[in-house]
Amino acid sequence: MKLINDDQLTRDNKRFSQWATMLSAIILVLITLDIANDYQEGVALRHLLIEVLILILSLVGVVYFGRFYFQLTQSKIHLLKQDLALAHQQAQQWRETNRELISGLSMQIQKQFDTWQLTRAEAEVGMLMLKGLSHGEIAHVRNASERTIRDQARAVYRKSGMTGRTELSAFFLEDLLPPHQQQQNITGNP
Structure with missing residues (x-):
């Protein structure tokens, strides 16, 4: 029976993806609050545009790492389902044979x-x-x-x-x- 190997789905990759997504989301929220505060204070447009650019990059980071984590989780679920189906098939074959x-x-x-x-x-x-x-x-x-x-x-x-x-x-x-x-x-x- 094939088992999931840690080379395909390491805990480190999962942990990194979770932390990166969470960090990107926190940065996204903080930059959004800073932009709103700067806008109310009448900060120069150039400064606001730079912060909006950073906001967009943070949003891209959240989407990228969130998607990576989702795909990693889906891959693990898929492999677990394959292993389970194989185990059921082997058990059924053994029961039929015996x-x-x-x-x-x-x-x-x-x-x-x-x-x-x-x-x-x-x-x-x-x-x-x-x-x-x-x-x-x-x-x-x-x-x-x-x-x-x-x-x-x-x-x-x-x-x-x-x-x-x-x-x-x-x-x-x-x-x-x-x-x-x-x-x-x-x-x-x-």
Whole structure:
């Protein structure tokens, strides 16, 4: 998966653009106030024209740096959307390729939940925890309070004999992955 690299959109460029835009805007306001004050005092036309020219240059600076910042932000949004679309596509391809395995694993997890005699609600909370959702996210999905979800999670751990989410996940994943020595041979990493 392609990730956004900092060479394309550095924080320094963004920060510079923000400061330059803000500074140009401040100068623009100050010059406008000075021109209005000078005009009321009857300052020479030549002086006013010079200040108007500076005002125009400041306005150009605000527009230029504001546009630069906008384009930088749009580029970042575009790259993030591309990365997200690619991640979704890869996840969908993986699910399609492994549909039978996923279905079989889900059935085996449910059988184990039945063996542990989890209630339907506890089993659903257990499955959502295995998917990586936080208690708050599970509460939102199940339209329940976070306290209820924590209580159900504790019941899952108690009935399963596990100490927490990590051990629960490891219970189901441990046999799916090759042993450490065999994994080193597969990946070629020591």
